[in-house]
Structures are given as C-alpha cells and as structure tokens.
Amino acid sequence: MADLSINVDGMQFENPFVIGSGPPGTNARVISRCFDAGWGGVIAKTTSLTDTPVVNLAPRYAKYYNADKDVIGFQNVELISDRPFEDWEADFRLLKEKYPKKMLIASLMESYDKGRWQELTERSAACGVDGFELNFSCPHGHPETGMGAAMGQNPDMVREVTSWVVEACDIPVWSKMTPNITDIATPAQAAREGGAHGVSAINTILAVTGVNLKTLRPLPTIADGSIPGGYSGQAVKPIALRMVKEICMAMPGYSVSGIGGVWNSDHAIEFLLMGANTVQVCTGAMLLGYDMVQDLCSGLSDFMDEHGFTSVDQVVGRSLPYFSTHHDLVDRQNAARQAKAEARKASNRDNLWGNANIQDETASLTTNED
C-alpha cells in the first residue's frame, strides 16, 4: 500500500478521506464506526449552542433514481444537530481520548453574533478537537433565520465571522462554501482574508427532486407539503469538481477540502487532481456504508503506483494545468491543424522518400489507411 498520509494545515491525516458533516458524524457512536472503518478524519455534524432552535422533520430525504433504479442523487431537508452542545462536548472529549491519531474536526454554526461564535469555538477547542469547519452553507431552514448559506452568500460576513473564530482559537479553521452562488471563489477569498487556513467545497445544491404525479405534492413530501432542499450524491460531482477547480485556480496552494458525490476511488482521485488535499464523503457513506473507505484507499494506492506518485501531495492539483480558455484551445487547434497540413505538404516531396520506413511513407500518402 502506498503512503496515503498527508499533512494539511498542521493536521496529520493517515489518508485524505474524511467523513463530511452529516448523519455519519452525528454522535460518538457513528464517528467511532467511521474511525474503526479506516477514515482519516471526520467532520462532526454541525453543532451550535444549546439554545439555538433546531427542530428536524421526519421523513426528510428524497432519492433521485435513474431509469435502472440506481440512486444518482439525494435530497435532504435536515437541519444541523439537534443535540445539546453539552453532549457534543462529552463526545469530543471521549473521541479524542479513544482515537488520538484520527482527525476530529468540529463543524460550527451560529447566528450573526461574535460572542456566540467565540463561545462555541472556545468550548469545542477545549475538548481537544483538531480543527474547525465553519458551516456557511446549509441551504435550507437556517437561512430563513440568517444562518448557514445566508452568511455564505455574503462575502463580508464570511470574512468577518471567520475572523471571529480564528481570533478565538489556535487550531486550523476551514470555512465551508455554498454552491448556491454565482462565483464560489469570491467567498472563498473572503474566508482566506478572514484568516481561514482553508475552505471546504461544496455543501449541497438547492433542488427539488421531483413531484408525485398522483398527489401533485413535490418531493420530499412532509406534512403534506415540501421545501426545496440540499441535493448531494453522484449527480452533483461534476458541479463540485468545477467549483473546487475554480477555488484552486483562484488561490493556488491554498488548502481545499473537496466534497460532492464521491462514490468510489476514481471520484475521490478526481477531487485530488482538481487541487483538493482532502476529500469528504457524506451521502456515499450513508448509502454504501462506512467500509467504502477501504476501496477509496486501495484505489488511490493503485493509482499512485501506476503513475509513480510517492505521496498524495504529488497528486494534488495535477490536472489543473490542462485547463485553459476557449480561445486558447481554438488557437491550439488551429496551430495543430496547420502543423499537420505542413507535414503532409512536406511528405509529398519526392526527395524526402527514404527518411523513414517505406511502409510508413506509403501509409502517409494513402487515403484509406486503417
């Protein structure tokens, strides 16, 4: 097995695969299962101070199927953790005691209030967590009260709130970006200006999974109604890769945790190649189980051996130089066509025969060569 370890912002991950904030990180019991299965880190389910109102709906998910009935997308209208923050403090302490080498990152969300953000930060840091992820991206429910994506869509707020958290702790801070915005690099740059060590991207994309054609009720249907919710799973991967690429190209060398639709090791490697230095998985772990990390690790190891990479750092961002602009590709295409035409013209001269193998020279002048 290749060496999959990577140091990110001072956090030492045994592999770059991290559980994204959500149900697989919702209490110490499930987080322990993730660590036992081999995940390098876990972002805990987003927490807030105990008096922050959080009332979840049930049911709260809808699956999006293709014609073969495979799940290709997943919608949720789940809020952040409904557990008292005191329970989280106990869980953080317990987990760090039991798994000192695994990276445990607390995900925080609060209202626009410096004192509340700093209290949440200081109390979580005191429990020994390794880093923070700031949830500026929950797309449903909380934005109605000015939290989550309501902050993430406002770069000034992202900068300011990030700076409150950075001021209140001395461990790494990642700000989590919403994809429900025109240019994701703008809030990512604001997070960096606020002192964030890195950003995570993406949270879920606002969506309506479908409509029940018998009842005319949109999906998911809850209490005879519905709300647009956060879309995740395989279908979002192309959008997530594009957004990670945009952040990585806007801020070369900056730490980015890539998220969105990872189902297998190929998908995870694609995020590394786009410039992410860790890869988070939430829906994949919910639908395939915690053990999927074993495929992620063996697939990355095989890929590194095949290409001669000896560290994960060497994979990070490796495909970015191939991106260009449309006009540059047009110029390159024209130059390649011109070079080919000139080569054809040159090979048409009788005094050039004999510079190569005669069968190849014959083939180059043949119109129906296989």
Ligand SMILES: Cc1cc2nc3c(=O)[nH]c(=O)nc-3n(C[C@H](O)[C@H](O)[C@H](O)COP(=O)(O)O)c2cc1C
């Ligand atoms: C059921 C569910 C609950 C989620 N809860 C949170 C949350 O509490 N905090 C957060 O930052 N992201 C949350 N997310 C978003 C995920 O962490 C992730 O950004 C998103 O789902 C895309 O990745 P995926 O396709 O691997 O799930 C949740 C996602 C799902 C599916």
